[in-house]
């Protein structure tokens with residue numbers, strides 16, 4: 001590296017700086033939070049390094065942050081004894097945005113009046129200093145024994161300089177030359193207030209000095225240094241939880257739920273966990289991977305730990321801190337550590353039981369959570385047998401009798417017990433509530449007053465296969481070939497009113513239908529369950545893939561051919577009666593077209609029609625025949 005090097009900022013940073021310098025944000029003070037958070041990160045890193053390595057600059061230096069206020073010269077200085085930066089690190093950390101969503105971020109920042117919620121994102125917190133500074137000098141000495149000290153200097157325009165510096169102690173010093181309109185940030189009272197507000201829980205002591213000289217005598221840190229998660233839940237205000245979440249994730253929306261847990265047995269831990277309001281991590285999130293922050297005795301061991309919660313809960317954000325994990329635990333050995341397994345058990349149990357309570361006490365809030373995360377919990381039922389008992393009370397479905405609310409399995413069973421003869425939980429697998437409501441498979445259930453669960457997510461097929469039964473009630477698909485509703489629920493009213501087609505005519509029709517449909521169906525038979533509403537339905541022959549598995553196959557591979565199914569006809573339905581009568585008089589195109597369309601309608605209703613546009617042609621044929629009369 002040359003003695004003085006001038007570097008141009010990456011284009012995105014130029015834009016960022018331009019916005020920061022020229023916009024008037026109401027919350028400029030957050031630049032202090034950002035710089036302190038960088039100092040604290042740097043201290044965490046050296047703390048972690050020192051667990052295994054003593055061959056560093058200043059191994060005995062106290063881990064601290066100093067704030068020096070110099071109002072006369074309008075200078076604010078933030079000093080840390082953290083890991084420091086080499087010249088190369090300064091170039092890559094303070095000259096480039098590595099984040100892929102930069103453009104979207106910049107657009108949002110341009111339109112915002114409040115920078116606070118945006119600035120910590122993308123790892124660009126440092127630049128917030130240019131909301132208040134007309135010049136910034138960062139001088140740093142890396143912890144590496146043979147590294148030199150360097151200064152990074154910029155006035156927030158197009159470029160920065162890197163020059164050699166005199167600094168013998170480890171760490172970083174940020175000297176901020178404040179703009180005239182930002183002179184308050186060199187005043188002790190203001191700094192005290194801002195630091196109290198945003199950085200009180202920072203885990204390292206922050207000392208505040210009224211001038212550039214360290215004063216004699218006793219000094220006490222101005223921050224409490226008690227991490228939020230280590231404080232008793234009863235002392236923490238709701239707003240503090242939300243602020244911490246925002247700091248952690250830079251999420252725009254408030255979390256749906258926070259869980260603040262502490263425990264001693266079987267393992268000591270503090271945990272502060274959040275359920276975000278969205279299942280999808282925002283493009284703008286600072287959390288670039290799933291996982292929880294793991295601290296051991298206040299030292300950050302892992303930024304993204306995915307072993308503390310099961311896979312299906314990886315959307316949970318937060319921090320876990322334990323006194324019982326060995327300090328020499330490394331990122332590599334975390335996974336196999338038996339204490340981690342204990343923590344995972346405790347945390348999982350806690351999350352599930354808190355959610356279960358929430359479902360009871362705040363059903364509306366729970367409904368929002370469910371709408372967002374339903375498939376994760378169902379995956380849990382499928383994949384984590386040991387959590388199943390705890391997960392089941394969380395599961396909800398829409399049902400045929402409650403299409404607009406969420407029904408739990410227990411509620412369903414409670415109601416089913418009141419129904420004469422019901423021994424099963426009936427479900428229908430479709431792609432939406434709307435298609436479930438209109439499915440021919442529901443007719444016999446509606447007629448008997450039976451409730452049917454609507455399974456509309458891809459995971460649901462696996463869910464019912466894994467669960468099989470609940471509280472002694474078998475899970476039964478409405479299109480099961482052996483479905484028998486005899487003696488269950490109310491006797492369908494239609495049974496007495498409409499009369500079925502005569503046997504001879506019916507036999508003739510069955511043969512005709514079989515001929516028309518050929519190998520596309522396994523067989524054609526009279527339905528035992530259809531009595532009102534729909535003329536036909538399709539059922540899966542015993543032993544073939546069930547419908548939901550087929551749907552998954554279909555989703556994966558468009559070429560997939562549906563194995564032939566059994567077409568059941570409703571001998572009491574007007575269309576079937578008319579068709580049989582018509583066939584007795586004449587066997588013509590009308591019969592053929594109607595049969596084909598009945599079959600295709602059934603495929604469509606089940607969401608398995610391989611090519612719905614073909615129906616247009618068949619409908620036209622039918623109209624031709626109909627208009628000829």
Ligand code: ADP
Nearest residue numbers: 038039042082084085093123124125126127172
């Ligand atoms: P983030 O903190 O999200 O990574 P910032 O823009 O705040 O983004 O900081 C960019 C990078 O600059 C940090 O990741 C870190 O590598 C480096 N950095 C900033 N301040 C310090 C500091 N005081 N000590 C060491 N490195 C620092």
Ligand code: MG
Nearest residue numbers: 037038125126
């Ligand atoms: Mg930062």
